[in-house]
Amino acid sequence: MPFVAINPENGQRLGELPNHSHGEVQARITAAHAASRSWRQAPLAERADTLRAIAARLDAQAEPLARLMADEMGKPFTQGVGEAKKCAWACRYYAEHAPGWLAAEPAQTEAIRSYTRRDALGVILAIMPWNFPFWQVFRFASAALMAGNTALIKHAPNTPHCGEAIETLLREAGAPPLLLNLRVEVDEVGAIIADDRVAAVTLTGSTAAGQAVGALAARHLKRAVLELGGSDPCIILADADLDRAATVAAASRLLNNGQSCIAAKRFLVERAVAEEFTERFAAAMASHTQGPPRSPDTKLGPMARLDLRDAIHRQVLSSVAEGAVVRLGGELPEGPGFWYPATLLTHCQDGMPAWDEETFGPVAALRVVDSAEEAVELANRSPYGLGAALWTADRERAEALAGRLECGAVFVNELVKSDPRLPFGGVKRSGYGRELGQLGLYEFVNHKGVWVS
Structure with missing residues (x-):
C-alpha cells in the first residue's frame, strides 16, 4: 500500500507516495552501506562542517517545514518552526562537542601506547514515528552521523512528505546520502534488520513495537535503542x-x-x-x-x-x-x-x-x-x-x-x-538506551581498545 497523507484539519487526502519495491529497498541499503564506508573515514572537521550545513538548511526552511507538519499531522505552526530549529541546534551541538568526545582516550598500561578509540558501527535502521517527524530523526541522527554512521529511515506512513523533505534537505546542504528513506510495510522490517549491511536499529514508538523490534534485533545480535511510550x-x-x-x-x-x-x-x-x-x-x-x-x-x-x-x-x-x-x-x-x-x-x-x-x-x-x-x-x-x-x-x-x-x-x-545537552530515554516499559548528550553519541559507536607494544 502507498504511504498516504491525510490533512487532519479536514480529513482530506493530501497525496501519496508509493512504497519502495524490493529492488529499490536493496539499492538503498547498498547506497547507505557504501556511503558509510567513506563517511566513517571522513575527518571529524569535515563531518562537523556537514552537520553545520544541514543545520543552516533547517533554519532556512523552518517555516516551509512547519507548514508541511501542520498539513500532514496537525502540528501548530509555531511549534513546527520550533521543531525545525531544535533539529538545527542538535546538529550544531554535536558538530561542536562530538570531536572531543570521539577523540582517542588514553589508558595507563604497560604498553607503549594504549587507548580507546571510537569508530562508527555503519548503517543504522531508524524506525520513526509521525508525532515529531523531523525532531525524532535528528534526535538520534545528529549524533549518529557525527560518529560516522549513515542511516535508513522508515518514516510513519501518514507523514511521507516529511520524510522526503529530510532527504531533500541533505541534498541541498551538499551532504552525501547519509539519511535515506525506506517506504516499506511493517512486515518487511524484519528482513532489513537481519541484513548483514545493517549494523544497528533504533525505534521510537509504542511498547508493543519496541518489544517486536527488540526481539528481532536480539535474534540477529544487532544493537538497539528503544524509545517507547510514557505516562x-x-x-x-x-x-x-x-x-x-x-x-x-x-x-x-x-x-x-x-x-x-x-x-x-x-x-x-x-x-x-x-x-x-x-x-x-x-x-x-x-x-x-x-x-x-x-x-x-x-x-x-x-x-x-x-x-x-x-x-x-x-x-x-x-x-x-x-x-x-x-x-x-x-x-x-x-x-x-x-x-x-x-x-x-x-x-x-x-x-x-x-x-x-x-x-x-x-x-x-x-x-x-x-x-x-x-x-x-x-x-x-x-x-x-x-x-x-x-x-x-x-x-x-x-x-x-x-x-x-x-x-x-x-x-x-x-x-x-x-x-541535546542531556541524555534522553526511559526505563521499564518505556524502553532502553539513550539519545542526546554524550551517552547518545556513544550508543552507535564501537569502543575499540588499542594496545601498542
Whole structure:
C-alpha cells in the first residue's frame, strides 16, 4: 500500500507516495552501506562542517517545514518552526562537542601506547514515528552521523512528505546520502534488520513495537535503542508556585496536540492546594486556542489521525464510567477533521484507562494525594518510566525525591523536554538506551581498545 497523507484539519487526502519495491529497498541499503564506508573515514572537521550545513538548511526552511507538519499531522505552526530549529541546534551541538568526545582516550598500561578509540558501527535502521517527524530523526541522527554512521529511515506512513523533505534537505546542504528513506510495510522490517549491511536499529514508538523490534534485533545480535511510550507523572506539592505550575503543566500536556511521549499525563496534587491548582490548571488548558494548524495563533490543533482521536475518546468515556469527573472538555466535536478538545479529568484512580494507560491526546488525568511520599509511590506505580516533573519551592527536597522516581529524566519546576545537552530515554516499559548528550553519541559507536607494544 502507498504511504498516504491525510490533512487532519479536514480529513482530506493530501497525496501519496508509493512504497519502495524490493529492488529499490536493496539499492538503498547498498547506497547507505557504501556511503558509510567513506563517511566513517571522513575527518571529524569535515563531518562537523556537514552537520553545520544541514543545520543552516533547517533554519532556512523552518517555516516551509512547519507548514508541511501542520498539513500532514496537525502540528501548530509555531511549534513546527520550533521543531525545525531544535533539529538545527542538535546538529550544531554535536558538530561542536562530538570531536572531543570521539577523540582517542588514553589508558595507563604497560604498553607503549594504549587507548580507546571510537569508530562508527555503519548503517543504522531508524524506525520513526509521525508525532515529531523531523525532531525524532535528528534526535538520534545528529549524533549518529557525527560518529560516522549513515542511516535508513522508515518514516510513519501518514507523514511521507516529511520524510522526503529530510532527504531533500541533505541534498541541498551538499551532504552525501547519509539519511535515506525506506517506504516499506511493517512486515518487511524484519528482513532489513537481519541484513548483514545493517549494523544497528533504533525505534521510537509504542511498547508493543519496541518489544517486536527488540526481539528481532536480539535474534540477529544487532544493537538497539528503544524509545517507547510514557505516562509521565507531574507532582504538585503544597509549596509549589501554583500559577507557573498550572501554566507549564497545561503547556506540557497540550504540546503537539497532546501527542508527545514525554508530556505530563498523570497529575498528582497535594490535597492542601488541590482545588486551587485544579482551577488554575483548567483555566490554563482552556486558554490554549484551538484552530487551524497553519495559523500562528493556534496553540492546539487536531489530532493526527481519526483512529487516534477515537481511541482517546474511548479512554475518556471508560474513565468517566468508572468514576472520573470531567472538569473540562471531554465531548467529541462534530464536523470534519480529527479534532478533540483540551480535556481535564479529576478524581482519577487506578484501573481507569486515563490513569493506567498512556493517553496520546490532549487529556490530563488528575488525582489528589496526601503527601509527597504518596505521590512518589503512585508515580512509580506504572509500567512506564520515561520522564517526571516535580513542583516545589524546596529544591533540596526535590532532588532527593528525584532519586526515588523510576524514570529516565526528572525536571524540577520545569516542563519535561528533550535537550541535546542531556541524555534522553526511559526505563521499564518505556524502553532502553539513550539519545542526546554524550551517552547518545556513544550508543552507535564501537569502543575499540588499542594496545601498542
